[in-house]
Amino acid sequence: SQTIHQWPATLVQPVGSPLSLECTVEGTSNPNLYWYRQAAGRGLQLLFYSVGIGQISSEVPQNLSASRPQDRQFILSSKKLLLSDSGFYLCAWTLNGEISQYFGPGTRLTVL
Amino acid sequence: RKEVEQDPGPFNVPEGATVAFNCTYSNSASQSFFWYRQDCRKEPKLLMSVYSSGNEDGRFTAQLNRASQYISLLIRDSKLSDSATYLCVVNEGRRALTFGSGTRLQVQP
Numbered sequence: 001s002q003t004i005h006q007w008p009a010t011l012v013q014p015v016g017s018p019l020s021l022e023c024t025v026e027g028t029s030n031p032n033l034y035w036y037r038q039a040a041g042r043g044l045q046l047l048f049y050s051v052g053i054g055q056i057s058s059e060v061p062q063n064l065s066a067s068r069p070q071d072r073q074f075i076l077s078s079k080k081l082l083l084s085d086s087g088f089y090l091c092a093w094t095l096n097g098e099i100s101q102y103f104g105p106g107t108r109l110t111v112l
Numbered sequence: 113r114k115e116v117e118q119d120p121g122p123f124n125v126p127e128g129a130t131v132a133f134n135c136t137y138s139n140s141a142s143q144s145f146f147w148y149r150q151d152c153r154k155e156p157k158l159l160m161s162v163y164s165s166g167n168e169d170g171r172f173t174a175q176l177n178r179a180s181q182y183i184s185l186l187i188r189d190s191k192l193s194d195s196a197t198y199l200c201v202v203n204e205g206r207r208a209l210t211f212g213s214g215t216r217l218q219v220q221p
Contacts, residue, residue: 099143
C-alpha cells in the first residue's frame with residue numbers, strides 16, 4: 001500500500017532563516033505531488049504541484065520554491081522565511097488520472 | 113466571492129443527533145466533489161466522494177445539487193468520534209483541488 005512521509009513534524013525557525021521541508025511517497029510510481037499550506041483557523045492554500053520529475057507549477061507567488069529531484073520526492077524551500085510563512089504545511093499525492101488526494105502527516109512551522 | 117464556501121460552525125450537537133452541513137461552490141464547470149475530515153492538528157483525510165445521484169456510507173450521506181451548486185453531508189446517529197472539521201472539496205477540472213475552510217462539528221455526551 002502507498003504511504004506518504006513528511007519531515008520534520010514540527011519546526012521553529014527565526015525570521016530570515018532558510019527552510020527545507022521534505023515529502024516522500026512509497027508504494028507508487030509517477031504520482032502527482034502537491035504542497036499546501038494551512039494557516040491557523042484557515043483553509044488549505046495550494047502552493048505548488050508537480051506531475052513529474054523537474055516539473056513544478058506554482059499557484060501563488062511568494063518567497064517559497066519547490067523541487068522534485070526524484071519521482072517520489074518533493075521538497076519545499078525558502079531562502080529567507082517571513083513571519084507570514086508560519087503554518088501547517090501538507091504534502092499530498094494522487095495517481096495520474098485520479099482526482100482524490102491523500103495527505104501526509106504535515107509539518108507545523110512556526111517562524112519567530 | 114470564495115470558490116468554495118462553508119459555514120465555519122461550530123455545530124454543537126448531542127450524541128445520537130442528526131446533523132447536516134452544506135457547502136456552495138462558484139464554478140459551474142466543477143466536475144468532482146468530496147468531503148474530507150480533519151481532526152485537530154492533523155492532516156485531512158478523505159471521507160467520501162460525492163456523486164450526482166447521492167451516495168451513502170454507513171451513517172454518512174452525501175448529496176450534490178448541480179443546479180444550485182451545493183453539496184451536503186448528513187451524519188446520522190452522531191458519535192463523539194465524529195467531532196472534527198469537515199472540509200468540502202471541489203475539482204474544477206484542473207489538476208488541483210479547491211478546499212473550503214471547513215465546518216467544525218463538536219458532538220457532546
